[in-house]
Structures are given as structure tokens and as C-alpha cells.
């Protein structure tokens with residue numbers, strides 16, 4: 001069972017989707033994506049919590 005995260009669900013106007021088998025995998029992808037696409041250097045606890053809340057089973 002894989003998990004997905006829609007960037008849009010975290011609050012960005014963005015169609016990117018992160019996929020992974022675990023929350024940690026998705027978080028690391030999301031961190032990279034946020035840095036490259038949204039100029040966010042550090043994921044704050046607030047963002048990490050938002051991301052975790054937005055991850056869903058595919």
C-alpha cells in the first residue's frame with residue numbers, strides 16, 4: 001500500500017504529488033520539493049504536521 005501527498009493539500013497552488021511507502025519517505029520528497037519549487041529551506045514543525053495530516057493512503 002503506497003501513500004500519496006498532494007502539494008495542494010498542504011496549502012500551495014501546485015499540482016505536484018509525492019508518493020512513498022512511508023510518511024518519512026514522503027516527508028523527504030516533500031522537503032526536496034518545497035525547497036526546489038517553493039523556496040522553503042527548512043520545514044518547520046508546523047509544515048511537517050500539515051504534511052503528515054495531508055498524507056493519504058492511495
Ligand SMILES: [Zn+2]
Nearest residue numbers: 007012014016
Ligand atoms: Zn508544490
